[in-house]
Amino acid sequence: MKSSTDPVQNLAKLIACPSVTPVEGGALTALQAMLSPLGFSVERPVFSEDGTSDVENLYARRSGNGPHLMFAGHTDVVPVGDEAAWTYPPFSAAIHNGEMYGRGAVDMKGGIACFAAAVARYLDKNGELKGSISFLITGDEEGPSINGTGKLLEWAKAKGESWDAAIVGEPTNPDKLGDMIKIGRRGSLSGTIVVNGVQGHAAYPHLADNPVRGLVTLVDSLLYPVFDEGTKDFQASNLEITTIDVGNTAVNVLPAKATAIFNIRYNDTWTDETLMAEIHNRLDKASGRSKLRPGKKTPVNYELIWRHRPSHVFFTHDEKLIGTLTSSVEAVTGNRPQLSTSGGTSDARFIKDYCPVVEFGLVGKTMHMVDERVALADLETLTQIYERFIADFFA
Structure with a gap:
């Protein structure tokens, strides 16, 4: 089997690259070496923004007459944590008991390795594509996502690129391959609440404002x-307080300031504008309550600071894309996948503004964990699903 048609060999080459965000680490070079012999033209633009690290990205395209399919993903990975806790070195791509160990094995170098293998196999059998395939790969998905997919899409569009459909190869399956296709995501919005008080002695609270x-x-x-x-298509919106801090270590001092950070994952009941307004209204009303501030008639002195940019909710309705992928999964695995909008955010939130997008990849049980690993059998199965999808999409 040629190396580019073998997802195991492809993945081993990618894992060997220590591409912790925002470092390229050789991963894009390894992917380019897989795609160039398959007839892909490859470009690697670097994007910058003040206050962030420069990020190298990859855009590869093989052109043909027909629809244009994008495969999107990322070669950057999260830090390994305590390397001594790993059974095998996190960038060794060690194989044991039918599993390959390594950071990025499932999130998401494995998906990239399988799609590259699927394209290689399809071309081996058919010679040509009845359309175009592009790889849109970033090194900034696990980081701030500022110099990655969003800018790469803008850059490609400015060059005249357009797409008919996209698959993001994130690990979408909770237990086994064929469980789940993600056809949408809840939005994400974060903020910081800062309450300013008056520092004082804990024994004399009337002289302070806690x-x-x-x-x-x-x-x-x-x-x-x-x-x-x-809603019919989404879980309930849910807000979590992720940090509360006063920066105070003294037991007899009332602090001057207290902060809380929150994140809300929201459904299509809201837009980011209506949700921001709702949160503002809740805080304004609550600031006038005096139940916990006896003797204080003035409102709570607070500031609300929105963090980063919100991730918008989206839902994909494209019947050809969803139906073709569903049929491909069922044909290979025997399982009919659930169509879901659960989970966190992904770079699909950027792609949905350019073309219909879904997500389908490996089983995600070990993503971001010590001893992240993937079953070699799953790599083969996912490659077969992707190859079947390519054939049916361009049929």
Whole structure:
């Protein structure tokens, strides 16, 4: 079997590259070496923005007459953590008991390795494509996602590129291959609440204004009542407080400031604008409550700072894309996949503005964990699914 048609060999080459965000680490070079012999033209633009690291990306295209299919993903990986806790070195691509170990094995170098193998096999059998395939691969998915897929899409569009459909190769299956295709995602919005008080002695609270009391009131207003009960296509919106901090280590001092950070995953009941307005309204109303601030008639002195840019909710309706992928999964695995919008965000949130997009990849049980690993049998199965999809999509 030629190396590019073998997903195991492809993945071993990618894992061997220590491409922890935002470092390229040789991973894009390894992918280019797989795609160039298959007739892909490859470009590797670098994007920059003040306050962030430069990020190298890859865009590869093999052109033909017919629809244009994009495969999207990322070669960057999260840090390995305690390397001594790994059974095998995290960039060794060691194989044991039918599994390959390594950071990025399932999230998501494995998906890239399989799609490259699927394209190679299809070309070996058919010679030509009845359309075009492009790889849109970033090195900034696990990081701030500023110099990655969003800018790569803008760059490609400015060059005249357009797409008819896209697959993101994220690990979507919870237990076994064929479980789940992601056809949408909830949005994500984060913010910081800062409550300013008056520092003082814990024994003389009337001379101070404890910001913790105000912060508790504000946080409570965001947790209850719930934002919604969910919709036909999405889980209920859910807000979580992820950090509370006062920067105070003294037991007898009331702090001058208290902060809380929150993240809400929201469904199509909301837009980012309507959700921001709802959160503002809740905090404004709560700031006037005095239950936890006896003797304080002034509102809680707070600031609300929105963090980063929101990730918008989206839902894909394209019947050809969803139907073809569903049939391909069922034909290879015997399982009819669930169509889901669960989970976190992915770079599909950028792609949905350019073409219909779905996500399908490996089983994600070990992603981001020590001893991240993938079954070699799953690599072969996913490659067969992707090859079947390519054939049916261009049929």
